Amino acid sequence: MISIIHILFAVLLAPLALGVINRTKAIFAGRRGQPLLQLYWDLFKLLRKGAVYSRTTTWVFSAGPLVSLAAVLTSLLVVPFGGVRALLAFPGDLLLLAYLLGLMRFFTVIAALDTGSSFEGMGASREVTFSALAEPALLLGLAAMGRRAGSLSLSGMYSGMMPSDLVHHGGPVLILVAAAFLVVFLAENARIPIDDPDTHLELTMIHEVMALDHGGPDFAFIQYAAALKMWVLGALLIGILVPMHTGLPPLDVVAALIGMFLLAAATGVIESTMARLRILRVPQLLVAASVLSMLALVLVLD
Numbered sequence: 001m002i003s004i005i006h007i008l009f010a011v012l013l014a015p016l017a018l019g020v021i022n023r024t025k026a027i028f029a030g031r032r033g034q035p036l037l038q039l040y041w042d043l044f045k046l047l048r049k050g051a052v053y054s055r056t057t058t059w060v061f062s063a064g065p066l067v068s069l070a071a072v073l074t075s076l077l078v079v080p081f082g083g084v085r086a087l088l089a090f091p092g093d094l095l096l097l098a099y100l101l102g103l104m105r106f107f108t109v110i111a112a113l114d115t116g117s118s119f120e121g122m123g124a125s126r127e128v129t130f131s132a133l134a135e136p137a138l139l140l141g142l143a144a145m146g147r148r149a150g151s152l153s154l155s156g157m158y159s160g161m162m163p164s165d166l167v168h169h170g171g172p173v174l175i176l177v178a179a180a181f182l183v184v185f186l187a188e189n190a191r192i193p194i195d196d197p198d199t200h201l202e203l204t205m206i207h208e209v210m211a212l213d214h215g216g217p218d219f220a221f222i223q224y225a226a227a228l229k230m231w232v233l234g235a236l237l238i239g240i241l242v243p244m245h246t247g248l249p250p251l252d253v254v255a256a257l258i259g260m261f262l263l264a265a266a267t268g269v270i271e272s273t274m275a276r277l278r279i280l281r282v283p284q285l286l287v288a289a290s291v292l293s294m295l296a297l298v299l300v301l302d
Contacts, residue, residue: 002084002249002250002253003084003085003086003087004087005253006076006081006082006084006087006253007076007077007087009081009253009257010076010081010228010231010232010235011073011076011228013231013257013260014224014227014228014230014231015037015039015040015043015224015227016036016037016039016040016261017227017230017231017234017260017261017263017264018039018227018230018264019034019035019036019037019038019039020036020261020264020265020268021264021265021267021268021271022034022038022268023036023268024264024265024267024268024269024272025268025271025272028268028269028272028273029272039223039227042220042223043220043223043224046215046216046217046220046223047216047217047220049215049216049217050216051214051215051216051217051218052215052216054115054213056115056116057114057115057213058114060107060110060111060114061111061114061115061213062218063107063111064107064108064110064111064112064114064218065111065214065217065218065219065221065222065225066221067103067104067107068104068107068108068221068222068225069221069222069224069225069228071100071101071103071104071107071225072100072101072104072225072228072229072232073228074100075096075097075100075101075104075232076228076231076232078093078094078096078097078100078154079097079154079232079235079236080154080155080158080159080235080239081235081238081239081253081256082244082249082252082253082254082255082256082257083158083159083161083239083243083244083245083249083252083256084249084252084253085155085159086154086155089153089154089155089156090153091151091152091153091156092152092153093153093154093155094139094142094146094152094153094154094157097154097232098135098138098139098142101188101229101232102131102135104225104229105127105128105131108127108210109124109127109128109210111210111214112124112209112210112211112213115213117212117213119209119212120209120210120212120213122209123206123207123208123209123210124210126206126279127206127207127210129283130187130194130206130282130283130286131187131188133283133286133287133290134183134184134187134188134286134289136290136293137180137181137183137184137286137289137290137292137293138180138181138184138293139293140180140290140293140294140296140297141177141180141181141184141292141293141296142154142236143293143297144173144176144177144293144296144297144299144300145157145158145173145174145177145240147297147300147301148170148173148300149161154236158239158240158243159245161174161240161243161245162243162245170300172296172299173296173299173300174240174296176292176293176295176296176299177240177292177293177296178237178240178241179289179292180289180290180292180293180296181233181236181237181240182237183285183286183288183289183292184233184289185230185233185234185237185263185267186267186270187282187285187286187289188233189226189229189230189233190206190207190208190226191267191270191271192270192271192274192275192276193270193274193275193276193277193282193285194206194276194277194282194285195207195208195276196276207226231260234260234263234264235256235260237263238256238259238260238263239256241259241263242255242256242258242259244256
């Protein structure tokens with residue numbers, strides 16, 4: 001039952017995490033900023049609008065947002081939260097998570113390419129390049145955690161973790177994996193220093209440029225799927241940084257929720273205190289994340 005509650009929390013609160021990021025950035029800039037619930041109003045407004053399709057597009061363009069949203073919703077079934085097992089937990093479910101996120105990215109990319117726009121093609125090319133560098137960091141990090149826990153299930157990896165693990169046995173491994181996951185979190189969600197979600201200059205956009213031709217409900221699905229993806233990747237990171245196991249599942253989930261919104265606030269701080277990296281420097285950062293995950297794997301194999 002508590003596993004279903006996590007899914008409901010993700011479905012309902014994922015847009016709020018983006019509101020926390022925007023409000024944090026506004027505070028650092030000395031502005032009032034958007035309301036915390038701004039994304040909810042934007043989604044409702046988009047759902048009431050109609051969609052416009054170019055004559056050059058095919059069914060791929062309209063299917064992209066739907067498949068992406070379905071893939072990330074399915075990924076919620078295999079991600080544990082607050083020390084609570086996922087609703088769908090089995091050995092090897094970490095590979096299912098990777099494939100679902102890959103499916104989401106694949107349909108987002110081919111929907112962008114289906115428009116025939118050179119700008120969207122440029123964004124799709126960058127998205128594929130950076131994701132190919134980010135995936136090894138994620139998979140190697142999960143492999144290190146799986147080796148440490150002796151389980152190939154995400155729920156098994158996170159269920160035995162305790163707060164003391166970060167400072168005692170296995171601490172260096174978890175810290176290395178957490179650092180790698182933080183880079184993956186920022187890269188996969190198109191956040192600074194990898195990408196700037198607030199820019200509207202096509203020559204610098206990566207993720208946003210792929211959604212330029214989407215509108216109405218399709219754009220709402222893309223925005224909502226992006227919020228859920230941030231929640232999924234954030235849950236993997238929070239599971240390491242806030243490994244609460246009090247024996248009271250509701251309390252553990254509440255602690256994880258607090259950790260999730262603290263992560264959103266930390267993301268806002270990062271975006272307010274750092275500049276976007278030059279695009280040629282981004283691969284170096286992603287490779288560094290893969291090196292951290294590989295080093296963590298080497299440590300647990302010794």
